[in-house]
Amino acid sequence: MLSTLSDPILPIFAILVLGFIAYRTKAFDVPAAQMINKFVFYFATPALAFNVIANAPVERLDYLALAIYFAAQVVTYFAAFSILHFGLKIEKKEALLLGLTTVFVNHVFFVLPIAERVYGEVAARPIAGVVIIDILVLFCATVLIIDLINSSQKSAFNTLKLLCKNPFLIASCLGALSWLVKPMIPTGIMTYANFVGSAAAPAALFSLGVILASNPINKFDKATWIIVAFNIVLMPLLVFSFMQSIEVSPQWGKIILLLAAGPCGAMPFVIALQYGIPTQRIAKAIFLSTLLSLLSITLLIQ
Numbered sequence: 001m002l003s004t005l006s007d008p009i010l011p012i013f014a015i016l017v018l019g020f021i022a023y024r025t026k027a028f029d030v031p032a033a034q035m036i037n038k039f040v041f042y043f044a045t046p047a048l049a050f051n052v053i054a055n056a057p058v059e060r061l062d063y064l065a066l067a068i069y070f071a072a073q074v075v076t077y078f079a080a081f082s083i084l085h086f087g088l089k090i091e092k093k094e095a096l097l098l099g100l101t102t103v104f105v106n107h108v109f110f111v112l113p114i115a116e117r118v119y120g121e122v123a124a125r126p127i128a129g130v131v132i133i134d135i136l137v138l139f140c141a142t143v144l145i146i147d148l149i150n151s152s153q154k155s156a157f158n159t160l161k162l163l164c165k166n167p168f169l170i171a172s173c174l175g176a177l178s179w180l181v182k183p184m185i186p187t188g189i190m191t192y193a194n195f196v197g198s199a200a201a202p203a204a205l206f207s208l209g210v211i212l213a214s215n216p217i218n219k220f221d222k223a224t225w226i227i228v229a230f231n232i233v234l235m236p237l238l239v240f241s242f243m244q245s246i247e248v249s250p251q252w253g254k255i256i257l258l259l260a261a262g263p264c265g266a267m268p269f270v271i272a273l274q275y276g277i278p279t280q281r282i283a284k285a286i287f288l289s290t291l292l293s294l295l296s297i298t299l300l301i302q
Helices: 002-024 030-054 063-087 092-103 107-119 121-150 156-165 167-184 187-197 200-213 222-245 250-260 267-275 280-300
Strands: none
Touching (some): 030 187, 030 200, 030 267, 063 121, 063 222, 092 222, 107 121, 107 250, 107 280, 200 267, 200 280, 222 250, 222 280, 267 280
């Protein structure tokens, strides 16, 4: 575990620290981070979504295990949204993103390297399946709902227009379409998706570091602790309890449970920054859950 922490986890999260330092040394400010985030939102993340979905091993996925994981996500998402919006009176759009934060884990850059060290390359298959769910369903649906809330015209035609303008949905649908026409796709398209998509995580984490530095990180309110508790505790408990009544292969069971214990990912932060939704709670939840998940993941792989 210590070797995994030293490489690749800490080197990857060093970019977040550099963003923090860049703000404190006045090399970057919040508007600069917002401009970086625009690139992530419109170009890097859609390229990443296309790349992941286009290369997913769809014929080797355990769809029952993925259904268990998705069911746990749905329960956690809506439970978090309900408590935060109706209980703590947090504005609807922020509550939606906080709900997404509880279930959209840092799978590619945190859980995957650890899982591959422990379980081998077979760990990539369940994680690829979860990435498809997160991007194609949860991520795109959340962005669409926020677009609908922002829109003054909520007709069926306007909804269709919003769908056609959603960069994540477009990229995800093109990725799924590539399963049918993969031999005919020019290699240059895949090279572009891989090259640009690889910038999504470091750029988003750097922006996150800048935003964290612009706010006090030693104060965590009740909502932040709820997000972290749902992410680190409730999600793994739900996945574990569902697997007691529905049998899945032991290999897939171990990996989706490990995924459920992973820390909050940076993509909800990307949406929040793009739409002008408060980012303080999301940024702090990512920071805190990353620290705490080291303990939870260590316990799961013993």
